[in-house]
Structures are given as structure tokens and as C-alpha cells.
Amino acid sequence: MSSWSDLPAALKGSFEKFNQLLQSDAQLKAFTTSNAIDKPATFGIKSSGSDNTLLVEVSNGSAGAKSGSSKDALFTLSALPEQWEQFFKDVPVAPYQSYWGMFGMNIKQQGIEIQGDEKSFAHWTHVWRRVLELAHDAHCGPIKEDTQPEPDQDHLTGKYVYLDAPVWGRTKVFYEYSGEGKQAIVFLHTAGSDSRQYHGVMNDSRMRSRCTMYAFDLPGHGRSFPSQQYCPGAHTNTEDSYVGIIAAFVKTLGLRRPIICGASMAGQVCLAVAIRHREVGAIGTIPLQGSEYLNMERQWHDRSPYVNQSLFNPEWVYGMMSPTAPRVNKQLIWHLYSAQAYGIFHGDLDFYFGGWDGRSRVASIDTNACPVFMLTGEYDWSNTPEMSQKTAEKIPGAKHKAMPDLGHFPATENPQKFVPHLIEAIEHIQKVRSGNLSTMRLGSE
Secondary structure (H helix, E strand, O other), X not given: OOHHHOHHHHOHHHHHHHHHHHHHXXXXXXXXXXXXXXXXXXXXXXXXXXXXXXXXXXXXXXXXXXXXXXXXXXXXXXXOHHHHHHHOOOOOOOOOOOHHHHHOOOOOOOOOEEEEOHHHHHHOHHHHHHHHHHHHHHHHOOOOOOXXXXXXOOOXXXXXXXXXXXXXXXXXXXXXXXXXXXXXXXXXXXXXXXXXXXXXXXXXXXXHHHEXXXXXXXXXXXXXXXOOOOOOOOOOOOHHHHHHHHHHXXXXXXXXXXXXXXXXXXXXXXXXXXXXXXXXXXXXXXXXXXXXXXXXXXXXXXXXXXXXXXXHHHHHHHOOOOOOOOHHHHHHHHHHHHOOOOOHHHHHHHHHHHHOEOOOOHHHOOOOOOOEEEEEEOOOOOOOHHHHHHHHHHOOOOEEEEEOOOOOOHHHHOHHHHHHHHHHHHHHHHHHHHHHHHHHHHHXX
């Protein structure tokens, strides 16, 4: 049998180091220091087929580990021995970079199981995630992060604008812009977040010289005000509302022939924009982490009176990122997802999970008028490169490229690695458009 069939035994050589990290880690201490923790709580981690369990006891301000039985745990994270073996590689491959990735949603794996009280599992998600990271660090050493230059100047300007859009009505929306290039490009943020995700890209000198870049927060997201129709907790997003607010932004700012680019639910809407490009005035789209349809199993912990969404929501998406991305960038994603209003994330996922269905329409996209270049990070377990590739194959003339060392939030995780892919997509769109315009001119002579 594999040595990973008994998880505590497999980690025996790093057990002392693991307990030291549990006591000294600043992030874990921040997560566990609260007078609301008035009694110890224990959860387990084990290999399926064995009851020898790594038990982690959490109390106010501290945590410690020992081996024992899963019956002594509120809940237990269980996985097959070969799955834990992949998780404890020096640099795990997708989707083994996190337990969420292993557990999957639309990528169901056999053997992954949460045993015990699922509410407790949701309550402690921020703690068990960090504990697993520390177990990996104790066993393998810290994962070597990609480096990035420290900026000394910011080039973004922020403003507010009033937009009148279908469904939303009149709304005060925050946007930022940078760059002096001829090509206008509008960046759209992911579900339950805001456009601060694009600061690394919008400050990049390569992008500033090529493009004038814009990014706005959807109404009720980030720094934008809620719409007049907003009722706290009742937000939902649809194709018409989403395409409508993009079109209103482009029209109000007077943008000429912009490219539309966005990730996750914004990757889906980029495909909708390509279908309805005349309505928006777009000359091309760059869907990131997008596909024609995503019918992923949903849960309600992201909109629950029993679970703290400011802890649960950022944890759920944290495991979609590359393990080698600079931690400061991953922590920015965590912060943005912890900061949104109640129900915003869940309402956006109404669009991402089944609300957008382009299966009968993507083949009709005219990529001569609106070229489509799809980009997908390999570490994304919610919208995989394979899913994006299958969608691209249905769109005549569309292109798709998988991006190594990037995940669900490529523009935020690692702008240095993402920008070359983005520039390739922009240049493809410009080349197609330029060639078609030349052909049209020759045809009219």
C-alpha cells in the first residue's frame, strides 16, 4: 500500500515542525484569535480507508496537532492516498494545489469526502485551509513564489460617472483608467469582487504604451454605489443587465472600438458581448476563464445566516489560484472577496453557474467583426482550459490558449506572466480587424 494510506504516518517526519508552525504562524494566529472561541474545536484530516487521523485542536489564539480517531473531530477532510500524495508534492499540479481544488465542484473526483458536520466545515474553512498549507510547508518546505518588481509609482486615475442601464437603472459607478495607447480596452472584474484586480495590468508599462485601459466596478460592488433597484441580499446578475451596463459604460465615456476583457463571470459575458458586439460597440473580446456554459454544483454557504461570508467566500476562491503566485497578490484576492456586501457574490454566481448559456449561440459569433481570443489559467478548477478549448472550437475563427502557472485570477495573481498572453490576444484582434478593413476598402474601390 502507498505510504500515504496512513496520513499521520506519512507526515511523521515533519510532525514536530508542523506543530511549531501551528504555534508560530501569524496568519493562523490572526484567524484563531477571538474571544468568540470559548471552547476548543477539533477537526481531522485523513486518508480514506484509514481511521488514523491528523487531529487539529483550535482554541483562542493557538492550535496544535496530534494523531487519533476521526470520531473525535467535528468534521474530517478525507481524500484518497494518491490524492494526498499529489497535494504534498513540492509544487502540486492542478487541481491538487488546494483541498477545494481536490474536492472540486464540476470536476468531481472519487474519494474526496467531507465527513461530519458540514456547517462546522464551513465555519472553520479559513483555519483548515491555512493548516493544510502549513502541513505542506512542514513536509516539503515553503513553495517558492514567483517574484515581481516593487512598483514605485501608480499610473491610475479614478473617477465616478452616472450610468443609466437596463435593469440597474441610474447608478453612480466608480471606474479607473490608465495608459496612452491608441487601443481602448475595458476590463471586467470577477464575481463578487471589483476592478482593483487589474491594477497590476493597468500599471504595466507594456500595456500603458499600447492601450488606454478602463476598469469599472459593477453597481453595488467595490467602490460603486448600489443601484436604485437594489435590495440588500437580493442581488442577481443576468446577461441583459451585464451586457447593458457594459454598453452604457462604453457609450457614456465615448469609447471608440474598445476590446472587452474579463475573467470568470466576466469571461462568460465577453462571449455574450461577442454575440451582441454591435450593441456594445466592441471590436473584439478576450474571455478569461470563460466557456459557453457552466453547470457547476452550487452551495449556499456564500449566502447563509449561519456562515460568515467574509471568511467563507474568499476561502472558496483562494484555492483556484496558482501555488507559485506571489502571496501578496493572492492575499489581495482574499481581501477583495472578504470585502463585498452580503449576497453580492452569490447573485453574481447566478450568472456564472448556468445563468449564462451560450451553447446554441456561440457558433454564430462573427469573428471577422468581433474576434475572440480566449485565455485560461491551468490552475482553475471551476473553468478549466479543456472547457474553454471546447467552446473556442465551436466559434469559427476563435482562438484559445492555456496559460501555465496561472489560475482563475490571472490578471491579479501574476501580472508579469499574464501580460504577454494579453498582448498576444490584443495583437491578434487588431490584426484580424486591420485585415478585414483592408479587404473592405479594396472591395469598394
